[in-house]
Amino acid sequence: MxxxxxxxxxxVAFGIAFxxxxxxxxxxxxHARILAAPCAACHGTxxxxxxxxxxxxxxxxxxxxxxxxxxxSGARPATVMHQHARGYSDEEIEMLADFFAAQKRGQ
Amino acid sequence: MSLDRRSFLKLAAGSGLLxxxxxxxxxxxxxxxxxxxxxxxxIGGGFGGATCSKYLRMWSNNAVEVVMVERQxxxxxxxxxxxxxxxxxxxxxxxxxxxxxxxxxxVNRVEAEVTAIDPAKxxxxxxxxxxxxxxxxxxxxxxxxxxxxxxxxxxxxxxxVPHAWKAGKQxxxxxxxxxxxxxxxxxxxxxxxxxxxxPPGPYERVCxxxxxxxxxxxxxxxxxxxxxxxxxxxxxxxMKAWNELYPGMxxxxxxxxxxxxxxxxxTAHTDFDAVKADVLNVVPPMRAGKVADLAGVVTxxxxxxxxxxxxxxxxxxxGIHVIGDAVSSSLPKSGHMANTQAKVAAAAIIExxxxxxxxxxxxxxxxxxxxxxxKEAMHVANVFKYDxxxxxxxxxxxxxxxxxxxETEGSYAKYWAMNIxxxxxx
Numbered sequence: 001m002x003x004x005x006x007x008x009x010x011x012v013a014f015g016i017a018f019x020x021x022x023x024x025x026x027x028x029x030x031h032a033r034i035l036a037a038p039c040a041a042c043h044g045t046x047x048x049x050x051x052x053x054x055x056x057x058x059x060x061x062x063x064x065x066x067x068x069x070x071x072x073s074g075a076r077p078a079t080v081m082h083q084h085a086r087g088y089s090d091e092e093i094e095m096l097a098d099f100f101a102a103q104k105r106g107q
Numbered sequence: 108m109s110l111d112r113r114s115f116l117k118l119a120a121g122s123g124l125l126x127x128x129x130x131x132x133x134x135x136x137x138x139x140x141x142x143x144x145x146x147x148x149x150i151g152g153g154f155g156g157a158t159c160s161k162y163l164r165m166w167s168n169n170a171v172e173v174v175m176v177e178r179q180x181x182x183x184x185x186x187x188x189x190x191x192x193x194x195x196x197x198x199x200x201x202x203x204x205x206x207x208x209x210x211x212x213x214v215n216r217v218e219a220e221v222t223a224i225d226p227a228k229x230x231x232x233x234x235x236x237x238x239x240x241x242x243x244x245x246x247x248x249x250x251x252x253x254x255x256x257x258x259x260x261x262x263x264x265x266x267x268v269p270h271a272w273k274a275g276k277q278x279x280x281x282x283x284x285x286x287x288x289x290x291x292x293x294x295x296x297x298x299x300x301x302x303x304x305x306p307p308g309p310y311e312r313v314c315x316x317x318x319x320x321x322x323x324x325x326x327x328x329x330x331x332x333x334x335x336x337x338x339x340x341x342x343x344x345x346m347k348a349w350n351e352l353y354p355g356m357x358x359x360x361x362x363x364x365x366x367x368x369x370x371x372x373x374t375a376h377t378d379f380d381a382v383k384a385d386v387l388n389v390v391p392p393m394r395a396g397k398v399a400d401l402a403g404v405v406t407x408x409x410x411x412x413x414x415x416x417x418x419x420x421x422x423x424x425x426g427i428h429v430i431g432d433a434v435s436s437s438l439p440k441s442g443h444m445a446n447t448q449a450k451v452a453a454a455a456i457i458e459x460x461x462x463x464x465x466x467x468x469x470x471x472x473x474x475x476x477x478x479x480x481x482k483e484a485m486h487v488a489n490v491f492k493y494d495x496x497x498x499x500x501x502x503x504x505x506x507x508x509x510x511x512x513x514e515t516e517g518s519y520a521k522y523w524a525m526n527i528x529x530x531x532x533x
Contacts, residue, residue, distance in 0.1 A: 031466055037472070038470065041472070045529065050529045051525045084488060087472075087490025
């Protein structure tokens with residue numbers, strides 16, 4: 001699911017395009033951040049929870065994957081997380097794990 | 108590409124209505140030197156519009172200039188506003204400012220009402236002047252179809268028969284009416300036919316009003332006049348909550364569409380019945396916020412806005428995106444949905460501005476808690492994925508509702524509110 005991410009995108013489709021440089025564009029998996037976007041409602045922007053729920057930013061990759069798989073199978077009981085976990089494929093869960101592991105805490 | 112620097116600066120100078128961030132000043136200076144960033148104007152500062160403004164800045168690394176036009180001074184959250192009626196939260200608890208968007212994210216905020224939109228010239232007009240855009244986002248929320256319930260009007264809603272379906276003045280009015288109601292009084296809630304904003308919202312409201320009455324006016328009664336054939340969301344959970352927590356207090360009448368209201372006697376009329384209330388809360392049918400008409404993006408039933416779900420770009424007007432409750436779809440009209448739609452739209456807009464295609468596999472999520480007392484809650488949760496054949500979002504397998512309301516979920520509902528408010532605004 002890797003997408004190629006040019007550092008400076010210069011489209012020509014309709015004659016007008018803007019240079020949108022990204023400081024870390026090459027390291028950002030834009031699809032992963034769309035997959036992770038709904039998590040923010042409970043776990044904060046980029047996984048930096050502001051209260052109550054676990055901080056996912058900087059989470060250990062293997063631990064994250066294990067928890068999501070256990071939510072999915074029901075091995076780890078939950079009120080809501082099993083319902084979200086089951087919405088993602090194993091491959092998507094790995095992308096989420098990579099995304100959150102790469103996020104800085106406290107931002 | 109005319110960027111209309113003069114009107115932008117004129118707008119900026121206007122009586123402090125535009126909060127200018129350092130980034131905005133830089134952008135304005137850059138315009139003077141003939142360089143510019145693409146500009147996205149976002150109309151609406153609710154869950155959809157505010158989120159979209161923040162994420163356009165965050166995900167473009169500030170390469171996109173964002174102007175958010177919102178007529179309200181502050182953000183007042185519809186989610187959790189029912190608990191103000193129940194008494195466990197205050198208006199201050201659900202009211203937030205826009206400072207974080209301006210200071211932290213460099214969003215330019217214009218506090219004004221939009222009076223005209225010109226999709227051909229790519230400009231919008233407010234009382235403060237004209238603004239050019241490269242892409243426009245409409246997050247207009249909802250407006251009410253008072254003409255579908257005879258006797259109702261905006262004025263009546265503001266003074267006597269509130270809908271309180273946009274959190275704010277009317278939430279406070281309805282709370283004060285409940286406080287003034289005698290013990291033994293009757294609270295009547297009229298629910299419109301779906302689709303309407305927040306499917307479980309009316310039934311949560313019944314819980315919150317019941318919670319208040321049980322503790323302060325236990326002889327009182329609640330009558331629910333539902334235009335729908337049944338409870339439209341979390342049915343089993345709400346029936347259980349009503350029976351266990353508020354036995355004997357709630358009378359639920361399905362297929363009871365209110366067609367006329369007598370504001371003088373506080374009477375709600377269906378085709379068969381007349382129901383007299385001490386506190387009358389009529390929620391009229393809804394449509395996309397009227398600013399959508401200015402852009403010519405209302406395409407479905409004269410009420411909702413059709414979009415291409417990969418980008419949330421209007422099917423009627425290229426370059427204009429519509430997000431949140433105003434969108435024509437089978438998706439629930441909730442705050443979390445608007446919040447995640449805003450992110451898919453922001454990502455797509457950044458790609459489109461750069462001449463690229465949007466992500467072909469976008470994902471949305473919805474977690475919606477209902478507070479059934481001061482401490483207990485329950486939820487419905489789903490992940491939605493784009494279906495390439497249907498060209499719309501469909502619920503992924505595995506979603507669903509709580510087993511039962513609980514205090515544990517009440518805590519999670521509180522954390523949800525803290526985190527989503529922060530995600531939208533900070």
